[in-house]
Amino acid sequence: xxxxxxxxxxxxxxxxxxxxxxxxxxxxxxxxxxxxxxxxxxxxxxxxxxxxxxxxxxxxxxxxxxxxxxx
Amino acid sequence: xxxxxxxxxxxxxxxxxxxxxxxxxxxxxxxxxxxxxxxxxxxxxxxxxxxxxxxxxxxxxxxxxxxxxxxxxxxxxxxxxxxxxxxxxxxxxxxxxxxxxxxxxxxxxxxxxxxxxxxxxxxxxxxxxxxxxxxxxxxxxxxxxxxxxxxxxxxxxxxxxxxxxxxxxxxxxxxxxxxxxxxxxxxxxxxxxxxxxxxxxxxxxxxxxxxxxxxxxxxxxxxxxxxxxxxxxxxxxxxxxxxxxxxxxxxxxxxxxxxxxxxxxxxxxxxxxxxxxxxxxxxxxxxxxxxxxxxxxxxxxxxxxxxxxxxxxxxxxxxxxxxxxxxxxxxxxxxxxxxxxxxxxxxxxxxxxxxxxxxxxxxxxxxxxxxxxxxxxxxxxxxxxxxxxxxxxxxxxxxxxxxxxxxxxxxxxxxxxxxxxxxxxxxxxxxxxxxxxxxx
Numbered sequence: 403x404x405x406x407x408x409x410x411x412x413x414x415x416x417x418x419x420x421x422x423x424x425x426x427x428x429x430x431x432x433x434x435x436x437x438x439x440x441x442x443x444x445x446x447x448x449x450x451x452x453x454x455x456x457x458x459x460x461x462x463x464x465x466x467x468x469x470x471x472x473x
Numbered sequence: 474x475x476x477x478x479x480x481x482x483x484x485x486x487x488x489x490x491x492x493x494x495x496x497x498x499x500x501x502x503x504x505x506x507x508x509x510x511x512x513x514x515x516x517x518x519x520x521x522x523x524x525x526x527x528x529x530x531x532x533x534x535x536x537x538x539x540x541x542x543x544x545x546x547x548x549x550x551x552x553x554x555x556x557x558x559x560x561x562x563x564x565x566x567x568x569x570x571x572x573x574x575x576x577x578x579x580x581x582x583x584x585x586x587x588x589x590x591x592x593x594x595x596x597x598x599x600x601x602x603x604x605x606x607x608x609x610x611x612x613x614x615x616x617x618x619x620x621x622x623x624x625x626x627x628x629x630x631x632x633x634x635x636x637x638x639x640x641x642x643x644x645x646x647x648x649x650x651x652x653x654x655x656x657x658x659x660x661x662x663x664x665x666x667x668x669x670x671x672x673x674x675x676x677x678x679x680x681x682x683x684x685x686x687x688x689x690x691x692x693x694x695x696x697x698x699x700x701x702x703x704x705x706x707x708x709x710x711x712x713x714x715x716x717x718x719x720x721x722x723x724x725x726x727x728x729x730x731x732x733x734x735x736x737x738x739x740x741x742x743x744x745x746x747x748x749x750x751x752x753x754x755x756x757x758x759x760x761x762x763x764x765x766x767x768x769x770x771x772x773x774x775x776x777x778x779x780x781x782x783x784x785x786x787x788x789x790x791x792x793x794x795x796x797x798x799x800x801x802x803x804x805x806x807x808x809x810x811x812x813x814x815x816x817x818x819x820x821x822x823x824x825x826x827x828x829x830x831x832x833x834x835x836x837x838x839x840x841x842x843x844x845x846x847x848x849x850x851x852x853x854x855x856x857x858x859x860x861x862x863x864x865x866x867x868x869x870x871x872x873x874x875x876x877x878x879x880x881x882x883x884x885x886x887x888x889x890x891x892x893x894x895x896x897x898x899x900x901x902x903x904x905x906x907x908x909x910x911x912x913x
Contacts, residue, residue, distance in 0.1 A: 410665045410860070411820065411821075411860050412665050412817045433820070433823040435820055435823075
């Protein structure tokens with residue numbers, strides 16, 4: 403399984419919760435909008451990524467979990 | 474001689490605006506199931522029409538979208554046709570690029586060629602709704618198109634009625650997701666995808682959005698076939714295309730060229746340079762600056778321009794004189810693009826004004842707080858960070874300044890504004906009367 407993150411830039415208003423909860427993957431630009439260091443989330447950070455997605459106040463952080471062969 | 478087989482689309486430019494003259498010049502609208510095999514014999518032979526056969530022919534012809542992105546037109550049609558249920562089709566004639574005139578020319582002088590293309594494509598993908606969108610500010614064009622549609626209705630030509638629609642005259646409103654959103658009752662701003670229009674578009678139907686020139690080519694392919702289409706242009710980039718040439722040339726205007734004609738030949742076609750040139754801006758404000766020596770031999774194809782560090786876009790070529798300042802002109806265009814942002818995405822809303830300010834700072838060595846050294850840092854902060862590609866255009870234009878004019882950039886950094894900044898601007902921006910400042 404692969405887990406990737408994506409930002410809906412229209413919905414995002416730069417609250418920065420994602421960078422707070424997932425600093426390994428999300429950085430903020432100079433205006434406070436998220437920059438994904440890499441859209442693919444390493445296995446060890448998946449739980450944190452899911453939490454960051456749930457915590458986004460504007461529902462702008464999207465997670466895509468693509469099923470692989472096995473888990 | 475390469476130009477011998479042209480013009481194709483523009484063959485009736487002087488006299489084929491009316492339906493009767495159009496049919497006399499280009500031939501009658503072919504039956505939907507018989508693309509490329511006009512004539513009663515073959516038509517009688519096929520009892521059951523298969524309108525979707527046109528998609529095979531368009532694919533075989535290798536027609537690519539003429540609106541800027543250059544996506545294969547047949548593949549786009551297939552992705553819509555293959556979905557269940559009824560579909561919708563949108564002809565995009567909202568020419569957002571300020572330096573482009575070819576779509577307006579086609580629509581005003583050869584409306585029936587575009588309308589033929591809409592009718593044929595609608596049948597091919599199974600659409601029961603068809604729209605032709607142009608800027609709502611263009612009253613004369615809207616009236617002209619309404620008349621053309623009425624002529625066809627009287628002749629019983631189009632089973633799916635074509636609805637001529639005025640959309641907001643904003644740069645980002647001509648983007649396909651904006652048009653779909655507007656037709657669905659929205660303000661006409663780009664939307665987040667998925668869903669893309671071919672998945673869920675107008676009234677929730679899979680929607681084919683094609684540029685009006687693409688549809689005009691499709692109407693020609695339906696009449697003459699894919700092999701005819703490939704008789705001009707390159708094997709890898711077949712057919713002809715319309716280009717709009719402006720700037721320092723003696724005969725600016727819209728020309729039909731073979732795909733693969735070099736940018737230099739295009740300048741010569743437009744009468745040649747009107748003064749000494751330093752660069753060509755190809756692809757409009759979604760394109761890039763190219764030094765004139767390098768650009769001269771570049772073939773006008775998507776691959777050719779890309780290899781040269783530019784973009785073909787919608788076929789805009791601006792000849793830029795040696796005595797003008799590309800940095801000042803880019804700063805002005807960047808400001809316009811910043812104002813034209815829908816303001817939906819942070820990086821575009823904040824990044825484009827900052828980029829415009831930094832460019833103006835480099836050009837004029839002044840301004841309020843703009844920092845010229847910031848340009849190269851701002852470009853990656855705006856590029857590919859919007860829901861649509863609007864910020865990418867400004868980023869590419871800005872970046873190409875550094876590759877095309879390193880000496881000018883250096884001189885501006887050290888000595889401030891050059892003499893060129895005093896020249897009246899050459900890159901066109903829409904006048905206030907053509908711009909809509911508010912959303913709906």
